[in-house]
Amino acid sequence: MECMIARPSKGSAGKTGLWRTFKPIYDENKCNNCLLCWLYCPENAIDVVDGKISIDYDYCKGCGVCAKICAKKAIEMVREDEL
Amino acid sequence: MVVVKIKDLPKEKFLLPGNTSCQGCPHALGLKSLGMALGDDVVLVVPAGCTTIIAGSKDKSSFKFPCLHVPFASAPAVATGLGSAFRRLGKKGIPVVWMGDGGSDIGFATLSGACVRKDDMIVIVSDNEAYMNTGIQTSGTTFWKARTTTSPTGKREEKKDLALIMLMHKADYVATASVGYLQDFIGKLRKASEIDGFRFIHLHSPCPPGWGFDSSETVEMARLAVKCGAWILWEFDGKFRISPMSKPYADKSKRAPLTEYLKKQRRFRHLSDEDIAEIERRIDEQWRVVLALEDVF
Amino acid sequence: MKKVLTGNYAVAEAVKMARTEFIAAYPITPQTTIVERLAEMVEKGELNADFVRVESEHSALAAVYGASAGGLRAFTATSSHGLLYMYEMCWWVANSRLPVVMALVTRTIGPPWNIHTDHTDLLTLRDSGWILAMSENAQEAFDLTLIGFKVAEQIDLPFAVGLDGFQVSHTAEVVDVPEQSEVDEFLPERRRNKPFVIEPRNPITVGGLTTNECTMILRREMNRDMEKVGDLVKNAGYVRDYDLVERYRLDDAEYVVIMMGAWCGDAKDAIDVLRDEGVQIGMLRLRFVRPFPAEEIAKLDCKKILVVERDCSVGKGGIIATEVKSVANSPVQSVMAGLGGVDVGVDDFVSMFRRFVKGELGEWWL
Known part of the structure; x- marks a missing residue:
């Protein structure tokens, strides 16, 4: 029955960054480190590194919640094909 | 009320990135908050639903919680058994049932039984107001007039008010919460964890594909529901209180226009002005009940 | 005690x-x-x-x-x-x-x-x-x-x-x-x-x-x-020995009855009556349905087997008989009896087994 048991793994659905149409681009200069984007990222793909945010593009699905919640407009959603 | 500051929240992830949740998924927001709130005390019991999928596949789990998948109608009863095992074997942990509105329809008797017995668990119904995992069919908690694939011209019945039902069911702790206000939700989870017995949280979870709005707007939609008064945040821990996020909207004049909430969703596009007026009337009625409960409890 | x-x-x-x-x-x-x-x-x-x-x-x-x-x-x-x-x-x-x-x-x-x-x-x-x-x-x-x-x-x-x-x-x-x-x-x-x-x-x-x-x-x-x-x-090591089946007067049996449950007691009394009449009949009582005692049934070396059961798979008949037929090396007859708790006593079994021996037994006992 070992095949019925799963263990914690990042990327259980693979590199979900491939799902992305829009990519969140983060502008550190506009950021006030409120961490709302970190709290509200549904994918848990935003990390806080040394008090600053860092987006894990391997898994970020590009939903855009972070850009919407950011009061400082420090995250902009840009089409992947325009990058 | 437990006040939660963002900077104090733990950084450890209990919902791991790269799972199968849709873009902008409200369940994912709820599940990650559960990890932030209660960490490794959580043992998840998950009946059939979107979260069955989100949990991972093959040998990969997207949870750092232990998680037992169970049949649709069984979850609170399974949690009863698990809770007994933890207690008898001296293990510190909380069985947490994480189900959708589907689980709370088909498993309503199970929910009721566990509540009546005051069995030790936290039940979270992450309510996206339809059976989304099977493709947006009407549930007991689908909003009046909302279109689903089984009510293509709009649901004819009222939304089942689960949290009030559980309140009248004498659950030890009952709260409503919203993925638009995660600190409030985390605070309520922590409060619930400090109380013994049967604890119930009804989490409002706007679903981008199910309701028909852009994946970036999940949080905004959840907040609009609160701001227009359609979703009222409250808490009962022996005393009934309207939560601070909802408090201002007891005053109808402070509420956001209802149309702002409804018109953003594909499921409500067909509503007439009369329909909207009727929804407004029903929201007023809900407020009357909730405000009265603040006096009663 | x-x-x-x-x-x-x-x-x-x-x-x-x-x-x-x-x-x-x-x-x-x-x-x-x-x-x-x-x-x-x-x-x-x-x-x-x-x-x-x-x-x-x-x-x-x-x-x-x-x-x-x-x-x-x-x-x-x-x-x-x-x-x-x-x-x-x-x-x-x-x-x-x-x-x-x-x-x-x-x-x-x-x-x-x-x-x-x-x-x-x-x-x-x-x-x-x-x-x-x-x-x-x-x-x-x-x-x-x-x-x-x-x-x-x-x-x-x-x-x-x-x-x-x-x-x-x-x-x-x-x-x-x-x-x-x-x-x-x-x-x-x-x-x-x-x-x-x-x-x-x-x-x-x-x-x-x-x-x-x-x-x-x-x-x-x-x-x-x-x-x-x-x-x-x-090999459970229990205070009494158990097996998937019980064998009752089987050693020289030409006719074997396969059954399970409480009514086997009455059926054994009926077997005793037929034995007194000189009929070489015995019983293989199923103590287990799963696992199915296939080996024990396959080993039966007799003229014919009768499966008496209180169930019916509608469209196929006796469930146990169907399974017995799949492994037996002797002809198998099926009779469905006692469904719904209909009483089948020693006298019924005596009559049933006599008819079975004579080849006059139908599929339903009612």
């Missing part, structure tokens, strides 16, 4: 002596007195178990599932409609390889409402992955319950102990009850992490989406392990 117990009280006594830790059940006639007695034992402090008064049979087995997944020795009991209501959970428990024990007090499935015994309810579990035993009397119901825990925990398959409604469940008999120390030696504490354990800070996920092959692997492993159950029963 000898005690006078009904079949249901015998089961409850065995559950107590097994030091069962978790019990959840919902009342249904004729199972009810098992859980009433267990509730009483828990309240009196004779049994240190959690007893959960669930709101349905579905929840009874769901709660037992959770407790067993958490590492506890867990038990439930039901009948007929209760079994059907928990049916989904039965499969979930089996595929999860949890060593749950359930007493199934057999009762007819309605409509019409009927509280009397037949074996159709038990046989709905046939394909699920449960070990299925059927007792003849209170002693066996007691013994098989204890053996059930032992074998289930050895092989990680759930174990159902069948006993006929009223005929065994509510009939008081003398039961030879072993000493608690003997039971403790026979049945040590459950290995709590087998086949897995759900506990805080052990982040495994069990039962979620996986490969299609996993289902095939799982069912193949279950089927393989079920085949080991016969030996586990024979």
